[in-house]
Amino acid sequence: MTHDKAALGRLGLWTFAFDGQPAGAVREAAAEIEELGYGGLWVGEGIGREAGTHAQLLLAATRTLPVATGIAIMSERTPRLMAATERTLNEAYPDRFVLGLGGHRAAGQADIPGMPKANTTPAVAGVGAYLDEMDAAVLIGTPPERPGRRVLAALGPKMLALAGARTWGAHTYLVTVDHTALARKTMGPDPYLSVSLTTVLSPDRARAVEVARGFTSGYRVARHQMNNLRRMGFSEAELDGEGTRLVDALCALGDLDAIAERIREHLDAGADHVCLQVLTPDQGRIPLTEWRELASLVGDFT
Numbered sequence: 001m002t003h004d005k006a007a008l009g010r011l012g013l014w015t016f017a018f019d020g021q022p023a024g025a026v027r028e029a030a031a032e033i034e035e036l037g038y039g040g041l042w043v044g045e046g047i048g049r050e051a052g053t054h055a056q057l058l059l060a061a062t063r064t065l066p067v068a069t070g071i072a073i074m075s076e077r078t079p080r081l082m083a084a085t086e087r088t089l090n091e092a093y094p095d096r097f098v099l100g101l102g103g104h105r106a107a108g109q110a111d112i113p114g115m116p117k118a119n120t121t122p123a124v125a126g127v128g129a130y131l132d133e134m135d136a137a138v139l140i141g142t143p144p145e146r147p148g149r150r151v152l153a154a155l156g157p158k159m160l161a162l163a164g165a166r167t168w169g170a171h172t173y174l175v176t177v178d179h180t181a182l183a184r185k186t187m188g189p190d191p192y193l194s195v196s197l198t199t200v201l202s203p204d205r206a207r208a209v210e211v212a213r214g215f216t217s218g219y220r221v222a223r224h225q226m227n228n229l230r231r232m233g234f235s236e237a238e239l240d241g242e243g244t245r246l247v248d249a250l251c252a253l254g255d256l257d258a259i260a261e262r263i264r265e266h267l268d269a270g271a272d273h274v275c276l277q278v279l280t281p282d283q284g285r286i287p288l289t290e291w292r293e294l295a296s297l298v299g300d301f302t
Contacts, residue, residue, distance in 0.1 A: 003149050003168060005192055005272050007095065008066045009039020010301035011263065014196045014275035017286045019048025027061035029286050034065040036295035042070035042100070042171075042196070042275045052085040059093045066096050070171055070196065070275070071153045073103030079133030086134075090144035100171045100194075101127075102153025123224075124158045131166050151194060155179075155228040157186050164191035169272075172196065174216070174225055176232055176249045177265045184270025195271040198251040199259055200279050201290045208254065211279050212247040251279075260297050267301065274301075 013033060018026045033041055041058060045051040051072035058067045072082065082101070089097040131150075152163035154170040160183050163170040169192030172183055180195055187193065198215065200208040219225045226239060229246070238246045247253070252262035263274045276294060278287045 003095075003192075007040075007149075008068070008098070008194070008273050009298070010267060010273060011298050012038050012040035012042060012066075012194075012273060012275040013291060014042040014044070014070055014277040015287075016044045016046065016048070016277075017283070018043060018054070019046070020284070021286060023057060025286065026057060029288060030058045030061040030065070032288065033291065034062045036292065037298045038065070038291075038295065039298070040066040040068055040098070040273065040275065042068045042194075044070055045073055045076075045103075052089065055089060055097060056092075059089065059096055064096070066098060067093075068098035068151075068171075068194075069100045070173070070194075071100040071102035074101055074127070074130050075103055079130050080137040080139075082130075083134040083137040084139055086148050086150070087139055087141070087144060090148035091142055094145055098149045098151060098168075100151050100153065101130075101167075102171075124162055127152065127159065128162060128166065149192075151192060154183070155224060156231070157182075160186040164188060168192045169194070174198065174219060174250055175228070177262070177269050179228070179232055180266050180269040180271050192273075193271050194273040194275060195266050196277055197262060197266060197274050198279060199276045199290075199294070200251060200253045201255070201259065201293060202253070203255055205253070207281070209244055209247055211281055212251040212253060213241055213244075215279050216247055216250060217241055252276075256293065256297060259294065260300060263297065263301060 030041065043054055051069040055067050055069055086099045150167040151169050151171045152159065152167050153173065154160045154163040155172060160170055164187030170183060170187060171194045172179065173196040175195060183193055200211050202208040220239065229239060234246055252259040266274050278290045280287050280290065
């Protein structure tokens with residue numbers, strides 16, 4: 001695809017914090033994110049808001065801010081329905097929507113309460129077939145001016161290669177700087193690479209590590225994430241929470257300077273865009289205070 005790789009800027013936000021919040025508060029927060037100058041807003045999908053309608057809520061609340069799903073879960077939707085969602089939002093909000101796809105529940109992956117059960121199709125083959133069906137979907141209505149931007153949630157080399165070959169690029173999550181370099185090498189120079197960077201903005205090192213460790217420990221049941229971290233050289237003891245090497249590698253902890261340094265490392269390693277997932281001790285609130293403070297970094301990466 002020939003979309004401008006600078007369309008989302010170099011620095012954006014990624015959040016699950018809108019789930020469980022009133023729609024009015026979400027609209028106000030999205031409008032402020034746009035005013036703060038962030039290049040893009042990514043929202044996850046789990047057992048909260050549905051990705052397509054959530055994206056529409058955010059697009060309608062803003063004027064120019066790009067909105068991306070990070071990611072819309074494929075196993076929750078037929079390919080035709082996903083293609084219809086993509087087409088609808090691209091037609092209504094030209095050049096402002098990015099469809100991040102992922103969540104293929106491959107064989108051997110642990111079942112998670114409230115989520116679809118795993119199937120027997122290998123992940124890469126299953127995602128490729130899903131993309132084929134999206135492309136072949138028969139849809140009526142007014143098409144967008146040009147095809148939308150799709151990215152794949154990708155960690156392993158085969159999925160990264162598929163992302164580079166079949167979509168605009170990849171969206172990576174819970175990764176190290178070394179993984180970003182590997183992703184860029186695997187995909188080559190042209191595909192888009194968006195990296196989600198988990199961040200704890202705090203001068204209290206011990207508290208920041210505690211918050212980050214609580215977050216990363218929740219992914220112990222995510223087989224694809226654990227396999228990727230093993231590929232990156234982390235031991236079982238580290239995956240179980242021993243020491244701080246894991247959280248230090250996956251997360252940016254500390255003050256603005258420390259977080260800016262990690263952003264720069266990912267960009268230097270080949271990322272086109274870094275979206276910050278801000279953790280706080282109170283994950284039940286929208287982290288507007290932290291987003292406002294971190295917005296001072298936007299100008300450093302334009």
